[in-house]
Structures are given as C-alpha cells and as structure tokens.
Amino acid sequence: MSEQKTPVAERHPAPASSHIAPGGRTPGRNLLHGSGARSLGLVIALAALVAIGLITSGERFLAVENILTILRHASIIGVISIGITFVITAGGIDLSVGSVMGLTTVVASLASVQLAATQSTWLVMVLVALLVGGIAGLVNGVIIAYGNVVAFIATLAMLVAARGLAELISGRRTLIVNNGDFLDFMRADFLGVPVLVWIFALVAAAGWFLLNRTTFGRRTVAIGGNLEASRLAGVKVKRHLVYLYVLAGLAAGIAGLMMMGRTTAGTSTHGLLYELDAIAAVVVGGTLLIGGRGTIMGTVLGVLIFSTLTNVFTQNNMDTSVQALAKGLIIVVAVLLQQRFAARNERRATAKPLKV
C-alpha cells in the first residue's frame, strides 16, 4: 500500500532482521516491485507526455508559466480525487463528488453567506462550504453503511439530488463571489506558486499521511481488503464507512472553495462530470477499484497525467474530441499495464519456496 513503507523499515533497522527467511523480501527489493514499480510506470508515462509537449511546443511548454497552468488546472480535480481515493481504497465509490462540489459553491456564494462573511471574516464562507460538503457526505455514508444501500446507487442518487438542490437554491443563476478578502486569498501567489496549487499540495500531503501513517488509514485499507475479516477482528466497519464518505464530501467542499476562487462565481453547473475525471485519475494511479490497495502518490500522478495531456492538446490547438479519445486510451492502457505488473509480482511472491 504505502510506497513509503520502505523508508520506515530503513530508518528503524529491524533488530531481528536475521529472521528474514532466505526467500523473504528484503526492504530494499520491495522498492523495485510492488507499489514502487507502479508509481515508476506513472512517472514514465508523465515523462513521455512532457517529451511530447516539448517536441510539439518547444520551450513554451516548459516555461514556468505553463507548468503553473498545468498545476492550477490539476489542483481542483486533484483535491476531489484525493478524497475519493479513500472511499475507493475501502472498496466503495462516490459518484456524487462533482455535484456536491457544485452545491457547495452555490451555498457558499449565497448573498446571505457573503454578507455574513463581509461582516465578520471570509472564513465563514470556508466553513459553510465544508459544512455543506460534510453533510452531503454524511448522508451518503449513513445511507450506505446503515441503510445497506449499494454505494453506487446511493451516491448516484446524491449526484442527481445535489445538482437539483443547487439549481433550486440558485434559481439556475450564476452567483457572483464579491468578497474581496476571499478572492484575494484564493487568487494570490505564495512563493511564486498559486495558492490553489498550494492547497492541492497540502491536501495531498495530508491525505498521504492519513492513509499511510494513521489508524484511520489502516482501517480504510483493511476494510477494502476484506470487510468481513475486519469486522470480525473488531474494526467498527459501519462507522468507518460513514467517516470515509464525510471525508470525500469535505474534499468536495474544499474543491468548491477553490472553484469559487478561480471563477469568482458559484453555480450549479460547477463540477459537472468531475466524478468521472476523478475516478479515472484514481484508477490510473493504481488504487484498486475493488479496494484493499490505495495510493495517494498514484492519484496525484494520475491527475497530473490528465492535466498535462489537456495542456499538450491545448498548446497544439487540437480538437477536444481527440483529447477525450486519448484519455480513454490512457485509462485502458494504464489499467492493463497495472494488471501485468500485479500478476508478475504475484508470481514472484508465490514462486518462492514455502516452508511449512
């Protein structure tokens, strides 16, 4: 799971390392297969795209400006993808993130909310967006965990309902964000890098830490690996599932705030089809759709691959239809390659002599 599993073992050299069986995996070799190899594949894919960009657009492609454009483009979908990486790692799915994000932009841009924000602090808008996202996630989670509704159906219902609610609240009009402090913050640069990109980086780092270093992350992976075994081992599975969907909702709320900053507007059409882009990025990144294995690093690389692809196409003024076709190809090829890798690692692991 954790691509960083290895460094830990190296930092605390195992006192009983002599116990590692002759056929056993040593930490160093671990880096070469397993998740390391998967991430490596993604890095190569990304490098290939960059090479194509360089060949077709030359210097212009590598200009700091353009790189920041790619990152800014990646940031919003990236935050959403980090959120659903957790849900998918636990064997679930959340189709509602895109429309929940749209709903958060609408509610947080309401005149009354903005008024309250102007009178106190712009953080009111942040709070409202997170609250809306969190509640939507809570509803998803409770219906799935305690109502025993299949996640696909429950979040599909939320996808439709949240979009409808956003249209009702906004009256299908675009709400303009005019809180100066909020816009100043969201549109600022810090150390030459846009705040949006910083937020993505922070969310990714926090997500990596949460998934690989905490009991929360361990439970997530365990549930995805074998729900029944986790339940019988004493993990509170239902409660944890609720937390996961709340987490995905909160990520959608953060993404909503970023969207408001970028577009200076809240509208029910924000986040249309984002769920599909996010799922694609997560799966291309190497998180298993059936659960049990999740990688934040992979998700980040998956998001970057897609946004770089978009950039390469835009730079060359190419048709968006061709772009969509290319995206589809990438998804299939990436998953096929992953299966190849997984099968090879499996063979390697089982080929070792077994002493009973």
Next chain:
Amino acid sequence: MEVRGLSKRFAAVQALKGVDLDVRAGEVHCVMGQNGAGKSTLIKTLSGVHRPDEGEILWEGRAVELDSPAAALELGIATMYQELDVVGGLTIAENIFLGHERSTGGVLHVKRTNAAARSLLHRLGHGSLSPSREVGSLSAANQQIVSMARALSRDTKLIIMDEPSAILDSGEVQNLFRVIRELTARGIAVVYISHRLEEIRQIGDRISVIKDGRSTANGLHVTETPKAELIRLMTGREVANVFPARTPVAADAPVALEVDGLGLEGHFEPVSFTVRAGEILGLAGLVGSQRSEIIETIYGARKATAGRVSVNGRRLTPGSVSAAVGAGIGLSPEERKSQGLILDESLYRNVTLSTFGRFARAGLLDESAERQAAREQIDALELRPADPDRPARTLSGGNQQKILLARWLVHGTPVLLLDEPTRGVDVGARAEIYTLIRRLAAAGTAIIVISSEIEEVLGLADRVLVIDDGRVLAQSDANDIDEHGVLDLVMEGSSA
C-alpha cells in the same frame, strides 16, 4: 469408469494423494470420508473442473483427459454439486438446457425446450412443476430436482452426486432414492457422496472410503461391511497420539465465559454453559448442526434473540463484535480466507488487525512496533516463512491459522473461540496447532473449539457439548465419551 492413483496439489496443500476408484455401470457407488478428506476435490477432478497432477482416469476402458467440464459432459459424466448450481433468474427449462440449448442457428425453440423439460421432470416424479417457472422461486429440494434433470438432459452414463441429501427432508430423500434406483435400473452409474452412514446402507451397492486424500478402502460391498469398520476407515489415524496431554483445570479456576440461555431464532435453541479460565470446551456436531452459529452469536457477529453472554462477570452488548473484542473475546472464524485474513496484506498487518490502535499514538501508527510484535509471535508460534512483510496469501493453511492465533495472542484475550482451526491444514502442522491451543489453555485462556472431526474435538477438549440441529444433545467430560458415542448421539438425534 476406473480411476488410478489420482493426485492433486493446490499450492502448499496436497488434496489428493493417490485415490483409486472403479465404478460399474448400473451401480450406486458411495464415496465416504470426513470433511477435508478430499471428496470434493475428487469430484471436481472427475467432472473436469480440476486437472489431476498424477494418475489416470479410464472411461469405458480407455484413458481419457478431462480438461474441462464440457469434456466430461461430452463423455456422459454429469455432476450435481453440493452448492446448488442453478441460475435463479432463469426458468426451469432454461436451466435444464443451459449450455446445450435447443436451438436452430442461435434461435431458441421455447416450446420444444419446455416439452423436453416437462418429460424429464415427469421422469423424476415431479411432473407437476411447470417448466416455465423461475428457478429462484423454488425450494432447495426442487432446485435439486432441476439440477438432476439437467444431468439427465444429456446422454448421461454416470452421475456424480455430492451430498445430495444434505438439504432434503426424509420424504424428499426417499423420492431421491426412488429416482436413483430408476436410473441404475437403466444402466446409469451413480457416484453418491455422503457421510450419512444410514443412507449409504439404504441406497449404496459398494463403498469406497477416502481419508486425508488417500483411498483407505475401495469397492467394499455395503451389505458385508459393518458400520464400525466404516467409521474406523473414515477416522483411523496414521499418527497415533497427536494430541498433547491435558493439563487439569484447577478446581478454583474462575469462570471466564458465561453463556446463559443464549438463543438465535431459526438457528439454535437457548444454550447455557460456562468455560473456566484454562479450560477447553469442544463443540462436536456435523456440518449444519449450527455450532458455528452458536459461537458467532457469542461473539456478537449475529445478534442473539435471547439470553446473554458475560466475560469475567461483565455482560456484553448483544450483536456487537467490537464490544466482544473489547471485553476480551477473540474469534478465529470458520472461513479463514474470507472471514479471517486480508490475503493481500502483509503478515504483520494481519497479526495486528485487532490491535493496531494500540501501536498508535494519537492515531499515528508505529509500524516498527507492529512489526516487532509480529516478529515475537512469529518466533513463539514458529510461523514460517518468518517474514513479517510477506502477504498472507502466500502462506500455507497451517501458517495462516497461526496468524489468526497470533492476532489474539497480541490482543491477550482471556476467551478464544476457534472454529475449525485445522481445516485445510496438513497433518504435521495440525499437531503444532494442537500444541499451541493446549499451551494457550495452560496459560489460562478459556477456549471453545469447533471441529467437524469429532476425534479432534475429543482429543483437544476437556469437556464436550454434542450438538445437532441447533440443540445440545449431551454435555460430557471428554474422557467419558468416544467418537462412536458422539456419532451415535448425533444419528439418534437426527432420526428422532
């Protein structure tokens, strides 16, 4: 049909080690053996699901290679599996002709199919079933009839039936026997798998017995073989005295687990018993006797409809696994792979699955401490290979079982429930597991052991509850009852 020296190996488990069988046209050949003896693997090899590693199968005198279920069907070998293999959403007729539909150029002949199905059902004494009925709406017994009709819908010469009576009541069993007799009268051979001795005496012509993947008897005549002899063939062990000596439970040992009037409607009647610290209680009973349901209810994985469970005097919340784990009960479930382990996760993470919270500070995991804890268990239990990072999937059955024991050892639970701790574990590793269980008891853990192998329960436990059909038939000191005694009780119980 004749089978010689059939062997099959799955990863680390040798399921069949040389099985011989010869089946003559028109006879009912019974195959007996305890759970895990290799019966199911034998059937799957004969029906083309598995390919044997060694040995040959002769069909009407010539060697054949059954490389797929289709190939076996082609020859005229049909199989009725233990798990019903009908498709619930299709009609009876569609199920019967699944895979060899009556059609022309891909277009189905619905009428002809239904007519053919009707005549087959009539032959089986169930002419009243409508061929266009959906199979999902049928009772288990009628689904089995559909399964049998499917077997007969081809030009079948041999039908293999895997425990066909397990889901039937006695009236339905008699109908099954009537159908079997009709089949054999027409020269069709039947291989009948069962562990119910009484049935075999009624319907069988000859018997073969397998034990631990080997033939222990081949083609005995039913009428000439006494029951005691069959039990001996099924259970007799090559390794004598594999069970470690008991340590007597101290007379003043406190009661660790108290079960008081615990019941689950539709599964078992209220049971009451206690287990003292350091005592091993065995639950003996056949598959379907609801013994697993009893311990799953104690554990809170099923919500009791009556009664209560207390650990060290503290009452547990019914239906809550985390309450049970918190109070100090550990469960090693019956289905090790699907209920116990996260197969693709590393050994150490499986060991700490119930306790990883303890290796964390403010939610922050300390993986090196987890590895260390796992390593200590690896040494104590002689888990092999001794690599905490190896995925659980790659370990043998015995070592996977040790992972589950290690999980609860790290937890330090005063009560341990072990459901089939040696299923799929080979003989050598079994002895190790027995020793471990004994050692745990000696250290003061209260243990409940379930096993379909009655000898295992008797050899391991201090005290035994005999269970059948959700009722406790008897409670006895393990020294005062033997295997025949238990089987007699169970058979009387099920005939009553």
